Amino acid sequence: MADKFNENDDALAEAMGWKLEHIYDTRGYLAFAVVPSSNSKFKNGHEARQFVWDAAKQGNKLCRRALTIVTQSELVGKTKPPKKARK
16 A cells, blocks of 8 residues: 555644544454544544545545545455465
């Protein structure tokens, strides 16, 4: 995942009331998730994700990149190593 947030991106996301957090998914792998920031108007993660989704649909590049990062991290966790051929 080469497309990570830098400090400026983190500050902009924080100003909008959300952040990307590295979490342990219950399916057994680490992934990124959109969660409310510490001084957020959002009450829960669903509201923060919905805000990011709506902003991305309207063309906000930061929110689009955040959704790309979240999706990539989930796909990495779902991929399985190739099976070895029998000899």
